[in-house]
Amino acid sequence: MSESDSDSVSREVAQRVFAAEFNDASYTFKESDDDRAPVYLLLPTGERANRVFVVGTLTETEDVGEDDEYWRGRIVDPTGTFFVYAGQYQPEAASTLRDLEPPAYVAVVGKPRTYETDEGDVNVSVRPESITEVDAATRDQWVVETADRTLDRIDAVDDAGNEYARMASEEYGDDAAAYTETVIEGLESLESTDELDGGEGPDQSEGDGNAVPDPEAQP
Amino acid sequence: MTELRTHAAEIAEQFSDHVDVTEDEVETKLQQLVEEYQVPLDEATRSVRNSYLDAAGLERDDISGGDSERVVVNEIEQDEQWVDLRVKLVELWDPRSDSISQVGLLGDESGTIKFVAFETSELEQLEEGQCYELSNVVTDEYEGDYSVKLNRTTTITEIDEAIEVGDNSETIEGALVDVQSGSGLIKRCPEEGCTRVLQNGRCAEHGEVDGEFDLRIKAVIDDGVATHDVIFNREATAELTGIELEEAKQLAKDALDTSVVADEMRTDILGRYYSVTGPSVGQYLLADEFEQQTGSVDAESVLVKARSI
Numbered sequence: 120m121s122e123s124d125s126d127s128v129s130r131e132v133a134q135r136v137f138a139a140e141f142n143d144a145s146y147t148f149k150e151s152d153d154d155r156a157p158v159y160l161l162l163p164t165g166e167r168a169n170r171v172f173v174v175g176t177l178t179e180t181e182d183v184g185e186d187d188e189y190w191r192g193r194i195v196d197p198t199g200t201f202f203v204y205a206g207q208y209q210p211e212a213a214s215t216l217r218d219l220e221p222p223a224y225v226a227v228v229g230k231p232r233t234y235e236t237d238e239g240d241v242n243v244s245v246r247p248e249s250i251t252e253v254d255a256a257t258r259d260q261w262v263v264e265t266a267d268r269t270l271d272r273i274d275a276v277d278d279a280g281n282e283y284a285r286m287a288s289e290e291y292g293d294d295a296a297a298y299t300e301t302v303i304e305g306l307e308s309l310e311s312t313d314e315l316d317g318g319e320g321p322d323q324s325e326g327d328g329n330a331v332p333d334p335e336a337q338p
Numbered sequence: 339m340t341e342l343r344t345h346a347a348e349i350a351e352q353f354s355d356h357v358d359v360t361e362d363e364v365e366t367k368l369q370q371l372v373e374e375y376q377v378p379l380d381e382a383t384r385s386v387r388n389s390y391l392d393a394a395g396l397e398r399d400d401i402s403g404g405d406s407e408r409v410v411v412n413e414i415e416q417d418e419q420w421v422d423l424r425v426k427l428v429e430l431w432d433p434r435s436d437s438i439s440q441v442g443l444l445g446d447e448s449g450t451i452k453f454v455a456f457e458t459s460e461l462e463q464l465e466e467g468q469c470y471e472l473s474n475v476v477t478d479e480y481e482g483d484y485s486v487k488l489n490r491t492t493t494i495t496e497i498d499e500a501i502e503v504g505d506n507s508e509t510i511e512g513a514l515v516d517v518q519s520g521s522g523l524i525k526r527c528p529e530e531g532c533t534r535v536l537q538n539g540r541c542a543e544h545g546e547v548d549g550e551f552d553l554r555i556k557a558v559i560d561d562g563v564a565t566h567d568v569i570f571n572r573e574a575t576a577e578l579t580g581i582e583l584e585e586a587k588q589l590a591k592d593a594l595d596t597s598v599v600a601d602e603m604r605t606d607i608l609g610r611y612y613s614v615t616g617p618s619v620g621q622y623l624l625a626d627e628f629e630q631q632t633g634s635v636d637a638e639s640v641l642v643k644a645r646s647i
Contacts, residue, residue, distance in 0.1 A: 132564060133560045170515075225609070226513070226610070228609070249608050251604070254632070257609065259637075260611050260631060263637045264611075266640045267640050303645065
């Protein structure tokens with residue numbers, strides 16, 4: 120892996136993280152002084168995230184912009200809520216949020232962003248590179264994959280030379296193992312939702328032109 | 339080459355990157371130990387190697403050992419490793435430089451790899467279709483592509499075995515997180531033997547040409563640990579997205595814009611999980627076979643793992 124790390128143009132991996140852990144993160148850093156160096160969000164389980172991949176239920180969209188459109192979406196996973204914000208610089212994601220009818224399962228690839236509130240708290244959100252509507256099976260797969268990746272991170276916390284784990288314990292305290300509970304919560308939620316999946320009407324249709332939401336195509 | 343000379347060449351080759359050393363110099367040292375002091379050749383080799391280690395301030399592990407390891411070509415993913423191969427010479431290419439004696443493709447069950455033999459190494463000529471055991475070849479890396487270099491210390495043994503050459507196939511799984519530019523409905527250069535993708539109607543080699551439409555997707559598959567660049571050709575793209583070339587042309591015509599095709603495809607495939615199998619060419623995996631993964635996940639075993647922490 121160190122091979123690709125040394126490659127300066129290599130693409131950043133999209134980390135898999137549950138909302139509960141993501142929203143607990145607040146510390147960001149760069150690996151170099153270069154202005155264009157990537158900014159990383161430090162995850163409490165000891166990993167750096169410059170990109171995340173999230174699949175969940177879009178429950179609400181709202182244009183919170185004043186002059187220009189600025190769309191906020193709430194995306195819920197079994198452990199909490201991700202906030203995504205898309206404006207004029209993310210035109211495709213913004214138009215997806217404008218067009219989608221919640222509730223809907225969506226997959227988001229995006230960059231973590233932090234901002235400080237007036238009270239001095241740090242809030243974390245996702246600036247999407249893409250948002251697409253997906254089905255329940257994809258959501259379930261994400262939950263299991265994210266559980267697995269999170270456990271891998273927790274497992275590696277005590278590894279010699281795990282600098283991000285060391286950084287996380289300095290910034291957030293020695294709490295990484297607590298996210299095992301988050302993982303269990305996420306996985307257990309799958310068992311209880313399985314029976315409901317049959318009722319998801321819009322997610323079943325796929326593979327022909329009708330599945331594409333095109334407002335002008337409607338009578 | 340005498341046995342002593344072979345050992346000398348091997349040592350010189352090992353240290354050539356680290357200290358100023360010639361084969362002749364090493365040979366003289368070996369000769370002195372072996373002939374004057376009656377030291378066995380193995381012991382003499384060890385002793386001379388150690389003296390160069392000291393001179394260069396290196397540890398034993400820093401240099402390639404004389405004991406190179408037998409590998410299959412697809413396993414080669416480190417620069418400057420000394421390895422042994424059991425391979426078939428798949429094809430010979432025309433050398434582009436006078437310093438190169440032979441260049442071409444070697445293959446074994448795992449796949450194929452480029453090889454180069456230099457004039458200065460004075461090796462016997464290899465023949466297309468013949469199988470060989472090659473000991474002491476050195477791996478080389480250029481922009482993520484690996485090759486092997488034959489050298490003066492390489493021993494070549496013809497073998498009578500038929501080696502089935504594999505196609506470097508590998509399988510990756512993960513979420514499709516990006517569809518890159520140059521995807522969707524594209525135009526290729528129509529010149530004979532040139533299939534370059536046109537940029538604004540221009541071919542990098544042949545200038546402005548009347549391109550031919552094609553479909554392809556350059557995608558990134560990400561498993562949360564690493565990212566992989568994957569190319570879907572026309573057939574694979576049609577199978578993946580359900581959009582055939584004719585339909586794509588029609589979509590572009592209606593919209594007066596070819597980019598609508600890629601947009602449409604993005605909506606269909608981004609954010610889904612796929613398993614993709616195919617050969618690697620440079621940084622890309624060419625998708626021969628693929629499958630969308632839906633609900634094949636084993637939540638139970640992850641739950642067991644979580645509870646055991």
